[in-house]
Amino acid sequence: MINEKRVLDRFLEYIQIDSPTKDERKFADFLMKEMEKIGIEVYMDNAGEKVGSNSGNLIGKLKGNTDGETILFSAHMDTVSPGVGIKPQIRDGVIYSDGTTVLGGDDKAGIAAILEAIETIKEKDIPHGDIEIVFSIFEEGGLYGAKNLDYSKLDAKLGFVLDSGGDPGQIVVQGPAQNKINAKFIGKEAHAGVAPENGISAIQIASEAISNMNLLRVDEETTANIGLINGGGPTNIVAKEVIFEAEARSLKDEKLKEQTDHMVKCCEEAAKKFGGEVEVEVINAYGAFNVDENHDIVNKVKAACTNIGLEPYTSTTGGGSDTNILNINGITAVNLGIGEKKPHTLEEHLHIKDLENAARLALEIIKEYA
Incomplete structure (x- = not known):
């Protein structure tokens, strides 16, 4: 159901808006306008004042049209260096930078997938429960945006972070x-x-x-x-x-x-x-997080994967992410693979099909909780 051209165009536009860690404001302002245009109520918290960023975290809310369970989607806005002046190149269905910067798929691919899924449910009038969104600042280098997130603004007890380098279908249930x-x-x-x-x-x-x-x-x-x-x-x-x-x-x-x-x-x-x-x-x-492989959140993601022809699998990771912090703050969350390859390097790249599948998976998760 997703618009394949739009999600690609969306991602390409995002990565060309500079947002190095602690300098996310330009991208955050852009996203706020885009979210409001889609119909998402959006709020910026004051985390930036606490951690030295020129932006706060973005918290979005979309009212449901069913009484389904409230769920949260999350990704981070900042990119590692060198991440200024990204010039995307597409070769054989794969998106690269020009080799002088990172690509920024970590984690703008997650943001593009989330917003594409939500725009699709609005366009197609797909049944859904309440949806909350967190686009965090200062994830790279310490997870400081998530640590200083205004959790009083959130109702969700289940979260999906789109920020892992595995193929769509990967469900990270344990992190250090x-x-x-x-x-x-x-x-x-x-x-x-x-x-x-x-x-x-x-x-x-x-x-x-x-x-x-x-x-x-x-x-x-x-x-x-x-x-x-x-x-x-x-x-x-x-x-x-x-x-x-x-x-x-x-x-x-x-x-x-x-x-x-x-x-x-x-x-x-x-x-x-x-x-x-x-x-x-x-x-x-x-702190560490460990979500039981038999937890309903894992079963729902597996069902969503199967529905769209992806092979689901659970895994652990040696890296930290906002998933750690969400779990510590009472939101049971898993990190989902979106195909980011070789992140934090000049060789970072993303297959277009993985970007599309990440958006499809986010959409299917929404439908599972309708």
Whole structure:
């Protein structure tokens, strides 16, 4: 039922409106006008003021014409860098950038699919319950839009996030919690040529700590990574201070704690070994989510997939998304595959058929809850 040309044109227009993280306002203003034109009541919250963005999250509402259950659709407006001046290219049914930027299918493909589905139900007068929409800011880099969303404006207890790289039919039912682990190693300055034995190298402490850590793929449910290390100075001075920024993720809270404690212990033992100091800060970035595969929301998506000829399958993910935050805030949500390939790279691309199928799936989910 969807208009295939319109959903493609819609997506191509969206990705050419710049919306890097914390600078989403131009795109948000455009979407507000488009949503109002479709007949969606739309409101912008004040999350931007809290997180340093020039826009808030968009919250849309469409009144139902049946007494079906209220459902929520969600996607994020911001894109990663380099994402300014995107010039889409279409080759053999696949949409690419020109190779100098990302494509922005993460997550404007989700937005295009959602709005295409809703415009279709309005045009075709398809029965539907109340529908709510959240288009969030500042998803990339911390899920800050969803964390600061005005949840008082929402009634839905079931949510569908369109923001996964799997093919349409993928239902992500489990995602990890993440801890940020920031460490500052403190040594003692000394002349590196004259009296190095009087110094304590912060670089040496940090190196010892990192070399003793279990990193990258720890097990099938747990990962860890050092993302940044910085410090030191001239080669003739024993380095006094080094910092690193790291993360740990796991699908299981107890494993996340175990991995985090291990990394902190490595830092402390390294500092003790060389006679230096270390200050470690652990910040929980977001919690895990786990939706039972027998939950009605999963069964409804599976039925919707089958209705339109897609093969449904459940999966887990190692990445965070607004799905984590919605679940924490009392909205049972799953993340749906929409075909984003190689996101966050210059090779990002999206098959047109996947964009169309994502819109068809959103429409069919609406019909399942009518």
